[in-house]
Amino acid sequence: MPFAELSVQEIDAWHELRADNPALDSPYFHPGFAAAVQASGRPVSVVVVRDSAGAVSGLLPGHRQGAVLQPVGWPGADFQGPVFATGRAPSPAELLADGLRVVEFDHLVRPGPDFDPCIISSEPSPCIDTSGGLDDYLGRASRSGKDKMKEARRCLAKAERDYGPVRFAIDVVDQDGLTRLIELKRDQYRATGSRDYFAQSGHIQLMHRLLHTREPAFGGVLSTVHIGDCLMAAHFGIRSDHVLHWWFPVYDPVYAQLSPGWILLREVIAAAPELGIRRIDLGRGYDEYKRRASTGGTSVHRAFITNSSTRRMLHSGRHAVVNTVKMSPLAPGLRKV
Incomplete structure (x- = not known):
């Protein structure tokens, strides 16, 4: 549904679910970030997952293009994923709601083991304990x-x-x-x-x-x-x-x-x-200054969720080709791609 159509109760549930899950303490998971993106002129859609009793159990804000959803703030969001209470992550299939056929991440915070088959690659995301x-x-x-x-x-x-x-x-x-x-x-x-x-x-x-x-x-x-x-x-x-x-x-x-x-x-x-x-998140990658300054960190992941095996195979092949070229002498030219 459109972000602007979320009810007060759904926004309250967003805050409550995030507060219950320490893994989601990054500001990217705060509804204020989605609100700012929406107000800057980029429409934000939200997948709302409900439990058997009808209560909100998960939310995923993003930008929808047809049947494809990319996380809110893409391509500038350094932490991404659904908002949910600890230990109660929605399944990948539950995110393919409202006619969505693809949900794509490039900085996914792993919600749980059900998402492992969807993960394409992983990178460190260092931080500083301040x-x-x-x-x-x-x-x-x-x-x-x-x-x-x-x-x-x-x-x-x-x-x-x-x-x-x-x-x-x-x-x-x-x-x-x-x-x-x-x-x-x-x-x-x-x-x-x-x-x-x-x-x-x-x-x-x-x-x-x-x-x-x-x-x-x-x-x-x-x-x-x-x-x-x-x-x-x-x-x-x-x-x-x-x-x-x-x-x-x-x-x-x-x-x-x-x-x-x-x-x-x-x-x-x-x-x-x-x-x-108490913590400064430095974002994905291990640039020299991040390596020197960091005191710890986590991992973020590229992931591709779809119910089509053909679409998954094509995406994995494209990702492999791009990775190969980026490690070749042609890499500098690809930075603008």
Whole structure:
């Protein structure tokens, strides 16, 4: 059904089911995220699963194209899957409701063993335990993580010697700052040949809407580092209760020699207790900075749910071909595909 047609009781059930399941504490599973996506101009549909008594037992928000459903926020949602109470996951077949023939994920949080036949591949999704702030983090961090934090402290001192005072804002509503972050991120996409997430105006609208979402249990978080009036580094993410999702970090290449991204991350970890943040999710992949900074993590999965064996076989074949080419010399050209 359309997200806008969910009843108060169904939204309440969403909150209750998610609160019962610690595996769904990422802000992507909060109904506020689906609401922000819907308000930014992308229609959101919700599969509502009910038990034998008619009570809501699961919900899956997403974007529907004909008989195909992709998770809400696709392709920018780093955690995906149905919302359900612990130990009571809906079956894959129950998600193929209302005429759906395919449900596709690229960051699925595994609901249970019934989904294993649908999983195509898995990747790590690291995180940082920030409980206790910077001092406690340093006690948990890897050697390379500690080294990068020391380097960030030295680079901060050098920045202040060379350029003047450095200003930090850990959670600020700054329209101009977010606009500049998006400009720098788009420059980064062009420089690396990556697909430009912000080429779609609706994605920019979503960022600004989330920036102004300031609910106690859900909202956007913009963190910035300035030298004078110049934005040195910034990050925009979303939070829910004690979890911050590290979504769009960027820095001005002019200051690259000062490790601005690490300076920012160090300050956010230090400020985490004040913000009530106990974990920072870094998202799928094991980039160097994630490997160095992380203290733990989970896995997310590509999965394809269908009741057609032919459709499943064709999708698996396509995925295998794309993976093979991405590991070949043609890979840089595929980043925009």
